[in-house]
Amino acid sequence: MTDIPKEGKLTRFLDFTQLIDMASECVGGKVLFATDDFFAPAENLIKSDSPSFKEHEYTEFGKWMDGWETRRKRIPGHDWCVIQLGVQGIIRGVDVDISYFSGSYAPRISIQAANLNEENVPTMPPRGVKTGAAATPEEFEAISELNSDSWDYLVPMSELKLGDPDSSHNYFFVNSQQRWTHIRLNIFPDGGIARLRVYGTGQRDWTSSDSKEPVDLVAIAFGGVCVGFSNAHFGHPNNMIGNSPDSCQVDGCVLTTQEEEDMVRNQWILPAHKWKPLLPVTKLSPDQTHVLDSLTLELQDVITHARFTIIPDGGVSRLRLKGFPSSICLLRPLREKPTLKFSLKAGFRANL
Known part of the structure; x- marks a missing residue:
């Protein structure tokens, strides 16, 4: 396992939030694995809409929460999940949103990443409905092929801070020029996170493309991004090339x-x-x-x-x-x- 860097700090530079969310379900982001989904499944992390709170709604496992929430650790270790990015490319920053998790948010997180060839990614067992369950031995065995605990750190272990109960964003700047395809979110030791936004720009592997076939060069998956606009009140112009x-x-x-x-x-x-x-x-x-x-x-x-x-x-x-x-x-x-x-x-x- 790679050495864990010293504790990180929140960034004050929020310009990267104008970029696309590369992990969002609406661009093809997918949760491949999560150690535990007892109270709420990890798929909620990559929902495109903002988190919500339903005061009087409960499941058979406890309070209904719009996010990923694991049960309290009774064994050594911490919880983590692996997400396949819908848009692969350069990551500029992340937003770890803990809105509405005022009493149960994860105290600390870290984020690792890898650039994997599609043929090297194992076929994961279907996750199905995961609420109330933990990862199976079969799932642990499949995800172990990725050696995700040795991936590069984009965000070192960092403390999360709770702001307004309904709007608690924790922004982290990422200083990396590499292309990434997968990320691993670690929470220490357990708890809940409402949304994970992974902001950046797409970068295509042109060596695998057919040089005789034209492609849409402005597509966000290939690196297209709006660098200026006169008005974005009703939606960022990046949406036009999504x-x-x-x-x-x-x-x-x-x-x-x-x-x-x-x-x-x-x-x-x-x-x-x-x-x-x-x-x-x-x-x-x-x-x-x-x-x-x-x-x-x-x-x-x-x-x-x-x-x-x-x-x-x-x-x-x-x-x-x-x-x-x-x-x-x-x-x-x-x-x-x-x-x-x-x-x-x-x-x-x-x-x-």
Whole structure:
């Protein structure tokens, strides 16, 4: 086992949080192994949404918690888990979020990493539903092939600090220029962590690619990243070069010129009843053009504004709303009014 470096300190430089979360489930991150998942499974660590708290909810094993929580150690050692990064590349920093774990968070952590070839990663037994269980001898045997206890340290053993109960982030800067594919999160000796964010930039192994086939050079998996933007209130521009959205919906409304100006000043906070559904939540497929009919077979209302929502995030290259000008549409008999059609192309999904 490699020597454990001296205790680390929290970083004050939070610029790396503008980068992508390379471990997130939404980009293909996956938990390969965890020593224990008794109170809550390690898969919660890489959820894309923020942690939540349900005051009166319990499981058969205890209080329901939105994170990874292990039982108290009755034997020597500490708990740890191994995560396969969804985007492989250079890690700039990590966020260890212990929100809502005010009485049971892990006191200390360390993070190790490795750059592994896919063929060298053993086939792990399916984890399934892990709440209330510990790793099996079969799982320990499989993960031992990775020798993860000897991986390089990105974050040495470091103390976690609890801030606000509902927002306790611990940020650590990573000083490494190497490419990484897997990380090991160690908690000392046990306890809970809500989320683990691994921020960085993708870096592709170009030696394994076909030089005759074009690729999307701006894809986040290959190192694409936004280095400047004018406004990111509704989402960081990096989302445009990530995966395609899972689904989308379109709503419409009728506004006067003055109402439009008011909405711009109020960041489009419009009463819900003003919006009329034009397209329900609809599943999308990556790198495909979709032609979709509106929710109503015969659209009777004139629409001046449309709101296009992608769920949960991602990239869309074009959106077309095909219909008729109001001066023509309103003159048609009801039975002849056309169906509004939507044409859009979801973003390219890299082979993560």
